[in-house]
Amino acid sequence: MADVLLVSLASTAGLRAADAGLAGALERAGASVAVVAPRAPRPVRTFALTDLAWARAARAAAARGIAEHRPDAILYGAMGAALLWPRPGAIRLDAPMAANRPGRHGLWQRPVERRRLREAPLLVAVSAQTLDETPRPHPPAVVVPIAVAPSGPSASASARDVAALTYAANPHKKGLDRVLAAWARARRPGEELWVAGVEPGARSDGVRWAGRLPAGEYRTLLRRARVFVAAPRREDYGIAQLEALADGCVLVTTPAPGPYEALPIARGLDPRLVGDDLAMAIRTALDDPAPGYAARAAAALERFGPAAVDATVARELLPALLGSAGR
Template sequence: MAGLPADVLLVSLGSTAGLRAVDDALLGALERAGARVAMVRATAPPPVRTMALTDLAWARAARVAAQEGLARHRPRAVLYGSVGAALLWPRPGAIRLDAAMAANRPGRHGVWQRPRERWLLRRCPLLVPQSAEALAEVPQPRPAAVVVPPPVALPDRVRPWAERDVAAVAYAADPTKKGLDRVLAAWSRARRDGEELVVCAAPAGAVPRVPGVRDAGRLDRAAFLELLGRARVLVGAPRREDHGLVQLEALAAGARVVTTSAPGAFVALSLLRALEPRAVVADAEDPAALAAALRAALDAPAGALQERARGLLADRFAPAAVDRVVAGQLLPALLG
């Protein structure tokens, strides 16, 4: 195989741990489908002050990575791992997305990205949204699409409810977007002596030093999944949720999920409403309502919730199900 062109060049932005994990999973699925895949990843640029400039810096880094990958691997097709990776593409290609910038870059935050996205959509041969909900946010006109969700691994065994030694976990890579302030306000009302909320992925200094709250910092993926396997509840109050992979992983690990509703694709919401409607709080600005839902989840008996959640996840998000979509729909669409 040495010297053969790649079937697919996957251009990964890699600006967050979540994006890197999703791109790595897609790479594996494409390779299991029999494709020769080369992946290139943008080198992180220096931080800048605004979202518009941040997207520009990352887009430039992705363009450099894509140019190098095109020269080295001579691919038949190019797949950009996100809209951000495609913004300054050197060659048109398919675009993977968890959310359209028309939806998640409002106002001045997307002053140049939104018109650029519309330009891309007129030239993009294929969209690869992570969910039907994400596709619904993409402006018309848009190209053909193949929905490929990120896989959610289902552990062979989940820890029984009585053995879970972590009361609650919150994920706060972007504290404002993930609603860390709302979570902390609810936790201060809901917690009992001896209970601890573990906050993961928050930037340095974002988590206050208060009783019952521990800043776990940025955990590697294995450590984070292990923590979810020990937790009773994952709690969130997002201002927007582009997909909600962490919530799905928490359900797979046997934890309950308590959240406020939020705009965005947020595919976990429909599952949560089917599993435990009271775990979804309608008023995101009501800390008492979120605290009550959190307290109820912490105190509730395990029942059959864990197995019901895993059954719902298996139908749509299990790795084998995603592999079938990649092999049967995505790869033929990419390679024609």
């Protein structure tokens, strides 16, 4: 038997890492945790069909996990994992489908989401901004950020040999076209923008395609970069930006709708680097970085640190999970 069954959607590397981190925090709080994940379905063409395929796969994984582990409480790692659940449970949420599946993209998901929010015993939001977007009525909520920590010793700016880095696992949503256009205007001879998280694209002066990297190699690349560039069309959390700050990069970003956790931090660290003129902000970050930026970023990220998240999980989340299960 398990205290908690965590049903991980596991559809992206970010979700897999976030769920593994949450499971570890629950275990450190004293819970026995079983994690199940669906087998990846075959690719389909639309968001609606993709969500349906993953929801069906998650339902099968949850049913197997319930039968095998007989958990006291169930925690679905994402709304996509809960849409077709076999049994109600708590739902971890970074952004509701009411916000990130507009129009035909969320034709069936949005009404199902509203039912799940009425039926779930607990909502585990990754940020307070997530709750601002979440349809009501919804169950009682606990805010548990995704833990972020430095991946290793941070090099000084003078020791960093990569001028700029961007992460584009979903090129349209991450605004890769906007980043490349701004870089073409901002770069100087000898400077390179490294693009990670996506298959290599067209060759261009000053652009190096890093491809899809294992997590450790990607974080090593972050520690080599002076500037991290982001131009999302919508940001549901911004884990890549938070990791960049944790590893000592200066963050340049455009504003974006959604519960973009890194956005207010970036504005507080250096408002010159947040705006629609991405090329100018890149140049400012490279030529005139604000004094003490890395140290102030580290202080701003303390609430996302593993120790702070562990404390929230032990003090708030685990009692709420087991309480909602009748223990």
